[in-house]
Amino acid sequence: MSGTNRIALILGLGFLYAPILVLVVYSFNASALVTVWGGFSTRWYGVLLADRPLIEAAWVSLRVALLASLIATTLGTLAALALERHGRFAGRGLFTGLVYAPMVMPEVITGLSLLLLFVGIGLDRGIATIVVAHATFGTGFVAVVVAARLKGLDRALEEAAADLGAGPIRVFWSITLPLLAPALAAGFLLAFTLSLDDLVIASFVSGPGATTLPMRLYSQVRLGVNPEINAASTLLIGMVSLVVLTASWLSGRQGGQRAAG
């Protein structure tokens, strides 16, 4: 690797990681002042574990993320099959737009318009409405991941199964789906993390009693820098890194099957 390339990587990754490193280091700060180092301490982790509302919010977030990403994985996989395998069909343009647009749509628009729908049809706002909202924007991300894998798939395997007399549903269950498994897992994890991470949409569509972790963190962050939030952030970063490393280890074990994109 040339010198310039190495410098670009070091600077780029340094920019990405420096703020995260600051959070992690200062989460072990004994002082309550964020910018003054008062020695090593784990007291903020103790404070964090005793923070009932925060832990409750974390449970709400996990439940929402699990349900939303299950729905998003199902819908996203079907959407990817349609986009990759159906060729031209009536309304393809609309279909493509509906799958891709929620990924980039500013969250304030998605959040407000979904809330107006829920109010309009008289649906009680709470965990269910957050699940619906998160499943809606997660679908596109799953579709992109699964479509990339479908593209790299060897059609000969499915054709062979069909030649041997398997019906299309049988081919899908015994050939296509197992081959898609890594992409389904990756898409599920992506939808899960995006749901866990969302503040804006959840703030619009949630109701009393349904406070997610980002909503809880935001209400504290607004009051200024707070060492307890640093501790919470460090735990979250640790968990996410573990998941990503496990995922890349798993896909590494898949060897040459890895799909591009």
Place this chain on the structure above:
Amino acid sequence: MTARSARFLRAVVRLPPLLWLGAFFLVPFAITLKISLSEPATAMPPYLPVLDWAGGIEGWSSFLEALHFTNFETLAGDALYRDAALASLELALIATAILIVIGTPIAYAMARASARWQPILVALVVVPFWTSFLIRVYAWIAILKPEGLLNAGLLRLGLIGAPLEIINTQVAVLIGLTYAYQPFMVLPLYAVMSRLDPALREAAADLGASPARVFWSVTLPLSAPGLVAGALLCFIPMVGEFIIPDLLGGSETLMLGRVLWSEFFSNRDWPLASAVAVLLLLIVLGPVILFREAETRRGEAAR
């Protein structure tokens, strides 16, 4: 299997995502558009008119008559909203330009790294992207504020005499935007650059082109699809960004996402918030269509 049952099966595959996204993505926009033409009311729901489904044709016509464009006149007439719209566009454009400039060398360096290093580098770029957006933006408060780490470092080095005012300015918002959206620029660019045929680069070099010339005349033009996808993937959500201007921009940085939020949550003016949403939607509509085209083309090119 007959052709008819094959068609039926395909429709069954398409129907669930179509119905779900239609109901929870398309229909809500229609409702937002309708409410942007309503007026606020102290009721639940807090707007008028409410369509009376049982009223038949008469109900419909009185409903339609009660709709008006007052909210959009407010948006056009009040400098606050005009400035917010311009600031959103300006900040998103500048941030996209900065992201192109810093994202291209990073993506290029990743694509040129050895096969053993590439997955590790991708994972390193992805990990922060999977980490809470809110937390990553929050981290910058401790760095940028007057008594923060950046100022403390610069003061200790003697580079500045007094702390710089960065937090609660547009500069802080730009730093936040470029930071938070960097993976969205780097990853699509890398995806394209890593698949370029090295023979093309080698051919140009054999014909006497300098490394810089090879990059500008061969690598960069061939990476255009990734560049376009990355730029749109950053620009569109940045125009409507809420968290970054809210936490880093202070009271002076008004962006549309934040105006919408405060009209909704603080002023409880749902119709005006809806009008802001419609305005924001009009601004991003062109780029969203471009993004869809770019994704479709990228998909076909990779086939």
